[in-house]
Amino acid sequence: MSNNYYQSNGSEVALFKQAATQRVPVMLTGPTGCGKTRFVEYMGEVLGRDVVTISCHDDLTSSDLVGRFMVTGGDVVWNDGPLTRAVKSGAICYMDEVVEARHDSLAVLHSLTDHRRTLYLDRAGEVVTAPDSFMLVCSYNPAYRSSLKELKPSFRQRFVTVAMTYLPPEREAEVLVSEAGIDLSAAKRLVNCAMSIRKADDIFHFEPPSTRVLVTAAKLVAAGASELEAAEVCILAPLSNDGAINDGLRELASASLLGAATKRVDAGGVKA
Amino acid sequence: MSNNYYQSNGSEVALFKQAATQRVPVMLTGPTGCGKTRFVEYMGEVLGRDVVTISCHDDLTSSDLVGRFMVTGGDVVWNDGPLTRAVKSGAICYMDEVVEARHDSLAVLHSLTDHRRTLYLDRAGEVVTAPDSFMLVCSYNPAYRSSLKELKPSFRQRFVTVAMTYLPPEREAEVLVSEAGIDLSAAKRLVNCAMSIRKADDIFHFEPPSTRVLVTAAKLVAAGASELEAAEVCILAPLSNDGAINDGLRELASASLLGAATKRVDAGGVKA
């Protein structure tokens, strides 16, 4: 019984399996909270491999990845980092938000992502060849188009790139029901609310509300909050600090929640 | 008997409880000194959980949060940081002014703020799953709109966002009476003075005087300072270094103190 509920949205499962067969690394792209982390956990179960997760950030050194010497009981002993542990154990190494990492820390991945599939531990004087089951998976959100944080083309060309996006509304509503235990009609109203805001994203340029925030909103509803309140504190509040934009979005949100509610009544009337 | 006197100002108590029930993190927003810290301390008492407070700043490393190896008696021993201690003990971890933290230090929070509720201690080689009572609460003041210090949307979307603001004047005056022991009419005059300056904030763009500075001013009055003097050194002086603006604010302040005083005499006449 897995706690990794995953709804496939296209060909990503097949592509991931093909990359695994051919021992080539995979790059997942897509908006925040669309399910990249869950997808990797799911594929780990499908392929029967452990997943070693590394959250990338500006301060991640190559020593944090490959390991370092540490003083233990008076002796200086080498300690493998999570990347080295993943390589040695043939696990899936998942580097979350790889674009956040310092590019110099990524240089250690070069020999792992071409025909060599080898990790050079220069400081330990060790060379580790990856077993066939080892797989490197990275993810990033291409919507952050900061020139400082672009991945270099020569880095991106080392990966099979799998583009992910939000689930279609019906399937997304099913996720809310499954995760938060609210009824389907309420789930549809919350998804409807998110959809109306995602469409407005083209004009306002904010990070659109993800499936994750919808699950959180659904959980608050399950705990007794009104749908409008839950939409306010989970979906709208994180979008922007600009009062005028927020007012516009609040109108959109309440209209979509009410509209969906109205439809529900109608549909209920039809059903009855 | 609690020393956490807290005046609820809206739905924040209910939302906090719902988030606690559903084990989702909470983000408190609002102006400096409006009572965010006191609110978290109050909710800790209401829920019967300890509060571990971390004041965020530019120099806070992820090691400061999760822990580090230290040499003790010749041995190298891992020492949990305050975040790890809060996770292990199921406490409320309150990260004050989280926007001040280096964004790379915040990456360690990702796996704690989604469905995993897990802390990866990469350097210690340990994985800690949070008990149900653990709760992460962050706060920040959205009025500081520095582009350098914006929280990323992908980070904000992980939280239920509870917006806080100042108490209504009558309740704020009651706080001054309770905290500083001055009489209610003096408390109202000081609140009146603050209100007149808060309104001017739209024009002058400074950080408006908080409940905290009013409490300080009330304490000076209780210690023998005149109300005008206390308003000068506690409310006006920190606002701006610009002489012209300060003169304008001083007029506002003394007019509001006197006006309130006049009203008080009138009201007294009416009472008599």
Next chain:
Amino acid sequence: MSNNYYQSNGSEVALFKQAATQRVPVMLTGPTGCGKTRFVEYMGEVLGRDVVTISCHDDLTSSDLVGRFMVTGGDVVWNDGPLTRAVKSGAICYMDEVVEARHDSLAVLHSLTDHRRTLYLDRAGEVVTAPDSFMLVCSYNPAYRSSLKELKPSFRQRFVTVAMTYLPPEREAEVLVSEAGIDLSAAKRLVNCAMSIRKADDIFHFEPPSTRVLVTAAKLVAAGASELEAAEVCILAPLSNDGAINDGLRELASASLLGAATKRVDAGGVKA
């Protein structure tokens, strides 16, 4: 017998005592060398408390303030920093030129400057509650209006702000007599010279000559320098590197020294 000769210039002594009674922190503002440090030393004697002085600068870490672990005789022992020592002993902690400190080092002061009056030593795992006699006093010179070095409003609002300035000329001359042992008429001429330059400050925007430089000039006069020479090397030379401005100021200075001298002769004539 104190070596802290201090001339009160207004209500600062009363305000300081009121803040001490109410256990709220104090921020001293005013130009360089107007006597802020001496005032704190004086108040330490008046209140019968030790003063722990910390000169703030860019490189002051929070470890320098609160303490650090150090290896002593093979053991790793925690060493309190000056702030922690001041808190534990209930002293006045005086942070000189606090605006120079890195803002992240100041975050450790937050819990000390609100109702908590508590110092969190995260690395030592210790929580220190300040005794009633502990008092935090900071100072800075608001004339340095660098945007990089502005104190945040949320920080300034935590303090009672006491504005200090130069003594009136007669009292400043008395200080010169007391400190350098020159006669009163020479002291008045040096003060006169400084006053003429302080007035020109509105046009030229330099840091005006402080009481401290007048004391130094008076000491050189006491050691045999001519008044004009002492004014040149102590008062004029540090003002500016711009030759044209310096020539203008030199004229001002010698005119005021001579004018004062002339008046003195006149006054002497009247006295006689």
Next chain:
Amino acid sequence: MSNNYYQSNGSEVALFKQAATQRVPVMLTGPTGCGKTRFVEYMGEVLGRDVVTISCHDDLTSSDLVGRFMVTGGDVVWNDGPLTRAVKSGAICYMDEVVEARHDSLAVLHSLTDHRRTLYLDRAGEVVTAPDSFMLVCSYNPAYRSSLKELKPSFRQRFVTVAMTYLPPEREAEVLVSEAGIDLSAAKRLVNCAMSIRKADDIFHFEPPSTRVLVTAAKLVAAGASELEAAEVCILAPLSNDGAINDGLRELASASLLGAATKRVDAGGVKA
């Protein structure tokens, strides 16, 4: 039996041998993934010398190159870095993407790349003269014309510069067959697709698809992906985040895949 399949593309083998004979260093230039690393591995086999590979990056210190003192069993022992090991053992030292290295780290190469052929280990107090078989080979991609990352002319003048580029289409298709095991006609269609995009590079200024990405695409095809799908996730997706450009490139790609397919059918007809 070598696993280094290498297709020579011009005079690079002869030039490399001449440089090896004369003991002068070699600089390889050319686009990402055109085979520079494989060429060095191949020449190592041809010349019967070991290859020590160093992936250069911003954080590579000269200590990482030459070595450092380390505490081992209570003693402080010098540990040679990979450059020193290569010099001492007379190997080929291959510094991949040398333009990424900090220029100060490269200063240690000066005495190795002129008539001295000597490595000064200042911290170890050792001077190592390279044996005749030692050879320094660097590579970089001149298409990255960042002013921050230009190699200094005085550095480039120390090398024999061998310019490399993609193989001609027929030979590149043979590589795909050899590496991924797909049939020649499919290999030709993928190469055709890459050629059409490489031509568009002059207009769009992105890093063109390399032989490496073609091999990856061929591997996915071998694992069951359609050619269009493999082209999408391996060739197109890493090129750009700009939707409009990507749409244009996708048209180019599918046209070239289909065009080649059509030709294949024709050719098939001719063959039959």
Next chain:
Amino acid sequence: MSNNYYQSNGSEVALFKQAATQRVPVMLTGPTGCGKTRFVEYMGEVLGRDVVTISCHDDLTSSDLVGRFMVTGGDVVWNDGPLTRAVKSGAICYMDEVVEARHDSLAVLHSLTDHRRTLYLDRAGEVVTAPDSFMLVCSYNPAYRSSLKELKPSFRQRFVTVAMTYLPPEREAEVLVSEAGIDLSAAKRLVNCAMSIRKADDIFHFEPPSTRVLVTAAKLVAAGASELEAAEVCILAPLSNDGAINDGLRELASASLLGAATKRVDAGGVKA
């Protein structure tokens, strides 16, 4: 018998003695190589005090000044820095080119340069009061008017400022004779050459040739170089990399050397 040949140029000796009597610090200003260092060495001999010299630079930490803990024979022992040694031994501490120091390193001087004359060794937990013979002397060249490297007015106001400049030509020529052993007429020609270039400095804005470069040129002449050659390599070459300016200066230089030579012949003719 002192090796400190010093030619006084004005009132600097008297001012330095007065400052020493009154225990106030001295700031020496003036162009590079005009004799500031020699002056301090000379005053050290006159006053019978040791001189501790510290060459300031960007990387000088406050620990370099006051001292640090060091591991010696397994124990951690505090080691005084040169400033602390100077304070404890009552020496003259000479901080050369103080404007080059990081301003945060200078904060440690504040308590030494006002009425406290005290050094706070925060890390060692020690407070050192300076004996009467301790004297702080700093120097800088105000011609470098970089905004990054301006000394703060509040720092400059702590010193008696003694402005130094080049010696008059006759006395400067005597220095050349005394230091390099050339004859007076050659010395005068070299000084004449320097004077002509110093005058051109107002137009060209370079650092004018100092007494130090004249001494070096005189030494080369004593070793056999021609005067023009010595002027070329010692006086002209360091001035500028701009060919056009250098040609102009070379004309000036050779004209002044020849003109002086001509005059010498004339003078010789007159003498004869």
Next chain:
Amino acid sequence: MSNNYYQSNGSEVALFKQAATQRVPVMLTGPTGCGKTRFVEYMGEVLGRDVVTISCHDDLTSSDLVGRFMVTGGDVVWNDGPLTRAVKSGAICYMDEVVEARHDSLAVLHSLTDHRRTLYLDRAGEVVTAPDSFMLVCSYNPAYRSSLKELKPSFRQRFVTVAMTYLPPEREAEVLVSEAGIDLSAAKRLVNCAMSIRKADDIFHFEPPSTRVLVTAAKLVAAGASELEAAEVCILAPLSNDGAINDGLRELASASLLGAATKRVDAGGVKA
């Protein structure tokens, strides 16, 4: 039998000897690869002194120059750096490309380059006076006119500046014959090719080809490369990444090689 073949190009040998006699430091200027390093090695042999070479770079700390404390066998022992070793042993200390060094690292040279000739080892608490045979020689290439990397005039004025340049063509060709063993006519053609490009440098502003690259090209010719090929990979390729410029230069180069070849045939004809 020296391996330091050096062709004197002017008065540099005499000037170097005079500076050595007078114990003043020498600054060598000139284009990359014109023979500065060889000249210092040659003078070391002429004067019978060891040469300690230090390649300067951004990361060179003053500790790298003067030495540091290191843990050896449990004890902390001071280890002299190469500068200190050179001073103590009376060697020539050659700091190559001194302009690359951090200016703060150069401050330690001040007391070595004036009348003191003394090295202050502040951290070791040692003062080392240089013996007469010690000589400091620095070099830099003034063609790099980066404002960030200008040597300060006050630093340059401490040296006798010896300007070096390329040898005249006939002598440069002799160097090629001597170093690479090619015949004189081929050597002249390669020099001719370099001369034509050096002349074009005034228009194109690149670093012109040095004697060093000519030697490398000559070596490739000796190993079997054609002259055009050797010119391409040694002389032209390092000059520029700009295709248009490179095409122009290639024309220049082949014209000069052929022109020289033609002349050679003609000359041969004349000879015959």
